[in-house]
Amino acid sequence: xxxxxxxxxxxxxxxxxxxxxxxxxxxxxxxxxxxxxxxxxxxxxxxxxxxxxxxxxxxxxxxxxxxxxxxxxxxxxx
Numbered sequence: 886x887x888x889x890x891x892x893x894x895x896x897x898x899x900x901x902x903x904x905x906x907x908x909x910x911x912x913x914x915x916x917x918x919x920x921x922x923x924x925x926x927x928x929x930x931x932x933x934x935x936x937x938x939x940x941x942x943x944x945x946x947x948x949x950x951x952x953x954x955x956x957x958x959x960x961x962x963x
Contacts, residue, residue, distance in 0.1 A: 889955050890948060893940050897952070899959060907956045911941045920945050922952045 889909060890897040896912045907922040916932020918941060925945045930938060945952065956962070 887955070887959055889952055890944065892944050893937070895937060895941050895944070897941070897944065897948075899956065903956075903960065907953060909945060909952055913937055922949055922956065925949070 886898055886900055888896055888898045894913050897909045898912070899909065908928070909920055909922055911918045911920060911933065913933060915934055915937065916930070918927055918931065918933045918938060919929035920927050920941060922945060925942050927938060927942060933941065
């Protein structure tokens with residue numbers, strides 16, 4: 886379960902066996918969420934407060950290229 890980024894108390898990570906579309910899981914002390922990297926769309930939220938979810942979405946937008954690169958490297962995609 887590689888951690889891609891840790892920011893504002895939010896941990897951004899992949900599970901070892903993922904599926905498309907490219908997405909990142911986000912977890913903090915309140916809960917967890919799943920965000921599509923390409924569009925920064927929240928597809929699942931289980932307890933992360935709106936203010937923290939906005940920070941997570943903004944981080945995905947800001948680090949989109951790095952997250953996509955990490956996905957491709959980890960899952961050995963060209």
